Amino acid sequence: xxxxxxxxxxxxxxxxxxxxxxxxxxxxxxxxxxxxxxxxxxxxxxxxxxxxxxxxxxxxxxxxxxxxxxxxxxxxxxxxxxxxxxxxxxxxxxxxxxxxxxxxxxxxx
Numbered sequence: 001x002x003x004x005x006x007x008x009x010x011x012x013x014x015x016x017x018x019x020x021x022x023x024x025x026x027x028x029x030x031x032x033x034x035x036x037x038x039x040x041x042x043x044x045x046x047x048x049x050x051x052x053x054x055x056x057x058x059x060x061x062x063x064x065x066x067x068x069x070x071x072x073x074x075x076x077x078x079x080x081x082x083x084x085x086x087x088x089x090x091x092x093x094x095x096x097x098x099x100x101x102x103x104x105x106x107x108x109x
Contacts, residue, residue, distance in 0.1 A: 001036045008047060020089050021048040022081045027056040049085035052077060 011018055023044050025037055033041075033053065041051045054074050086094055 001040050004040055005043070008044065012047070017089075018047050019049055020085055022050045022052065022078075022085050023048050024052045024054055024078065024081075026054045030056050049088060050081040052081050054078075 008018070025033070025041060027033065041053065044051050054077070057070050057074055
């Protein structure tokens with residue numbers, strides 16, 4: 001949890017848009033969330049767009065990737081949180097995506 005607090009403090013100091021961030025806590029096993037996790041969720045609640053707590057999902061890899069076999073209810077909850085954050089930031093409906101800038105041709109040295 002200390003690493004999470006440090007990361008949030010560093011992101012805030014750098015001016016990163018935490019208010020657009022969706023943070024997901026994934027249970028690593030069956031049962032209740034530890035007190036430290038609940039405390040972290042409370043701390044983040046006012047700083048980020050949304051804090052989502054997902055129940056134990058054996059299909060979610062430890063690295064944080066979401067696999068196709070994750071329960072539809074969990075995928076819907078995550079998708080809803082991200083879409084709500086985008087709507088709060090940029091409005092509804094979302095504006096068209098900006099066109100990427102063309103790549104520059106490297107100047108020979």
